Amino acid sequence: MMSGEFIAFMGIALVAVIGGVLLLNLSNVMHMMVALVFTFVSIAGIYVLLSAEFVAAVQILIYAGAITIIMLFGIMLTRHEDTSEAPGSSWRKFAVFLGVLGFAAVLYFGIYNLDLPQMENTLHEKNTMQIGEALYSKFVIPFELTSVLLLVALIGSIMLAKKDDEKEGDKE
Amino acid sequence: MELLNLYQNNYLIVFVFLCLGVILPVVALFLGKLLRPYKPSEAKYTTYESGIEPFHDSRVQFNVRYYIFALMFVIFDVETVFLYPWAVAYDNLGIFALIEMTIFVFMLIIGLVYAWKKKVLKWI
Numbered sequence: 001m002m003s004g005e006f007i008a009f010m011g012i013a014l015v016a017v018i019g020g021v022l023l024l025n026l027s028n029v030m031h032m033m034v035a036l037v038f039t040f041v042s043i044a045g046i047y048v049l050l051s052a053e054f055v056a057a058v059q060i061l062i063y064a065g066a067i068t069i070i071m072l073f074g075i076m077l078t079r080h081e082d083t084s085e086a087p088g089s090s091w092r093k094f095a096v097f098l099g100v101l102g103f104a105a106v107l108y109f110g111i112y113n114l115d116l117p118q119m120e121n122t123l124h125e126k127n128t129m130q131i132g133e134a135l136y137s138k139f140v141i142p143f144e145l146t147s148v149l150l151l152v153a154l155i156g157s158i159m160l161a162k163k164d165d166e167k168e169g170d171k172e
Numbered sequence: 173m174e175l176l177n178l179y180q181n182n183y184l185i186v187f188v189f190l191c192l193g194v195i196l197p198v199v200a201l202f203l204g205k206l207l208r209p210y211k212p213s214e215a216k217y218t219t220y221e222s223g224i225e226p227f228h229d230s231r232v233q234f235n236v237r238y239y240i241f242a243l244m245f246v247i248f249d250v251e252t253v254f255l256y257p258w259a260v261a262y263d264n265l266g267i268f269a270l271i272e273m274t275i276f277v278f279m280l281i282i283g284l285v286y287a288w289k290k291k292v293l294k295w296i
Contacts, residue, residue, distance in 0.1 A: 041190070048186075049180075051176070051179065054256075054257065058253050061249065061253065062246070062249060062253065066242075066246040066249045067246065069242055069246075070239070070242045070243060070245075070246055073234070073238050073239045073242045076234040076238070077234050077236060077238075077239055124175060124176055124179040125175060128256065128257050129260050129261045129264070131257045131261075132257030132258055132259075132260050132261025132265070133261045133264055133265065135254075135257060135258075136257075136258055136261065136268075136269040136272055136273075140272055143254070143272065143276070144272065144275060144276065144279075146254070146276075147275070147276040147279040147280060148279060150247050150250060150251065150279070150280060150283070151279045151280060151283045153243075153247060154243070154244065154280075154286070154287065155283055155286055157240065158240060158286065158290055158292055161239065161240050161292075162290055162292070
């Protein structure tokens with residue numbers, strides 16, 4: 001069946017996969033980030049196809065916006081001399097190929113006959129409100145745990161980074 | 173079902189804008205390459221450094237401060253994302269959700285206060 005949705009999904013999935021492959025194959029880090037942004041945006045497109053508007057907006061806001069920026073900062077923090085690793089032996093390449101093949105097979109058999117119960121499909125109506133109602137009535141505990149997780153991430157990163165700073169201060 | 177089709181068709185406009193956004197810089201850069209003169213010489217390719225002979229690599233290691241600022245931006249960005257569905261569904265949720273959200277915001281304020289005390293927010 002060649003419906004518009006199918007064509008849209010194929011296009012978006014193609015862009016996502018191409019973005020991922022380019023991310024691995026490009027040599028300039030900035031170009032890699034652009035490829036990664038393409039992958040993130042096309043994943044947002046898949047969310048839109050699944051009627052998850054809010055998640056799509058968040059995907060673009062957080063991943064294509066914030067996570068990309070933080071990765072860029074992370075790259076700029078490191079010293080990067082232009083060295084490329086020597087390509088591995090053919091034996092290793094073969095092992096990697098086998099691993100990829102095995103993963104693909106497992107995923108295929110796992111997903112192909114997966115039977116998800118059909119839910120009533122009204123996600124496209126007031127999507128954000130539905131998420132809000134579910135999140136703050138049914139899933140309160142995970143939500144509060146998220147806040148603890150964010151707090152831990154914030155404090156942990158500050159502790160790690162400030163320790164470096166003090167060392168620099170000692171040197172000066 | 174009709175609403176679903178309407179929803180999907182609305183995104184065609186978004187798709188058109190996305191395509192325009194990608195095509196516009198590509199076309200602009202390509203046309204620029206066609207139109208501009210191309211006369212390279214070695215002196216043109218050196219980095220301009222206020223009349224001084226350039227030395228060293230142009231890429232330097234950035235201060236870790238930038239990274240912390242970016243990280244705090246991401247964390248408070250995520251907080252905003254959680255605030256949004258709460259605000260939209262506020263009328264249906266009532267007082268309990270308000271308390272939940274207060275706890276959530278309070279947790280992150282602890283983090284902010286910690287960052288403040290550690291003098292992360294101070295620039296140099």
